[in-house]
Amino acid sequence: MTSTQSPRSHSAVGDLSEALKEAIQEVHQQAQDTEFMRSFLKRQLSLDQYKLVMSSLYFVYDALEEEIERNKNHPGYAPVYFPAELHRKAALEHDLEYFYGPQWRQEIPCPKATRKYVDRLHYVGQQMPEILVAHAYTRYLGDLSGGQVLKRIPQKVLQLPTSGEGLAFFTFDDVSSPTKFKQLYRAHMNAMKWMTAPKEG
Numbered sequence: 001m002t003s004t005q006s007p008r009s010h011s012a013v014g015d016l017s018e019a020l021k022e023a024i025q026e027v028h029q030q031a032q033d034t035e036f037m038r039s040f041l042k043r044q045l046s047l048d049q050y051k052l053v054m055s056s057l058y059f060v061y062d063a064l065e066e067e068i069e070r071n072k073n074h075p076g077y078a079p080v081y082f083p084a085e086l087h088r089k090a091a092l093e094h095d096l097e098y099f100y101g102p103q104w105r106q107e108i109p110c111p112k113a114t115r116k117y118v119d120r121l122h123y124v125g126q127q128m129p130e131i132l133v134a135h136a137y138t139r140y141l142g143d144l145s146g147g148q149v150l151k152r153i154p155q156k157v158l159q160l161p162t163s164g165e166g167l168a169f170f171t172f173d174d175v176s177s178p179t180k181f182k183q184l185y186r187a188h189m190n191a192m193k194w195m196t197a198p199k200e201g
Contacts, residue, residue, distance in 0.1 A: 016189045045157045051099050055108035058092040063118040067125025076130035079188040084174045086140045091168035098165045144178045
């Protein structure tokens with residue numbers, strides 16, 4: 001999507017973005033309270049841990065973006081289709097090649113929990129595409145927000161190159177202002193003609 005104009009919110013549906021934000025607050029807090037995240041925020045991070053996280057994220061975004069492409073013209077997703085600005089698969093491929101080398105596809109692990117989430121994403125994309133926006137909103141806007149702060153931790157703790165190798169996942173070259181882009185994204189969400197916010201369960 002190339003439009004930079006924010007559509008007007010559909011008055012009958014309210015703010016879908018606010019409904020989703022409220023719905024995922026508890027899940028977000030649970031994610032922040034995991035042992036890994038507590039250690040990460042304390043800057044207690046090993047290279048192996050970081051590589052595992054990047055590997056898991058690759059499988060997640062590979063599945064998410066496959067389903068986004070499948071549904072890019074679906075009325076329940078098309079308004080928030082911003083592949084150039086948001087998609088992370090290619091960035092993760094660069095990071096994984098940096099950490100694992102040219103044969104990274106044969107080496108990266110996919111934990112059981114990640115596989116379960118990947119299967120869910122494929123199910124949603126193929127059977128319940130109207131819910132795909134909830135997954136995209138949670139992941140991409142989270143990356144644009146907290147991800148920019150989290151980027152500094154592995155860069156410093158793991159002494160990654162200042163040129164950005166191993167950190168492409170956190171870099172959004174086509175988003176000049178994360179704040180303005182998030183406002184645009186939410187405006188497009190709020191213009192979607194939902195009577196109620198989609199629920200994931």
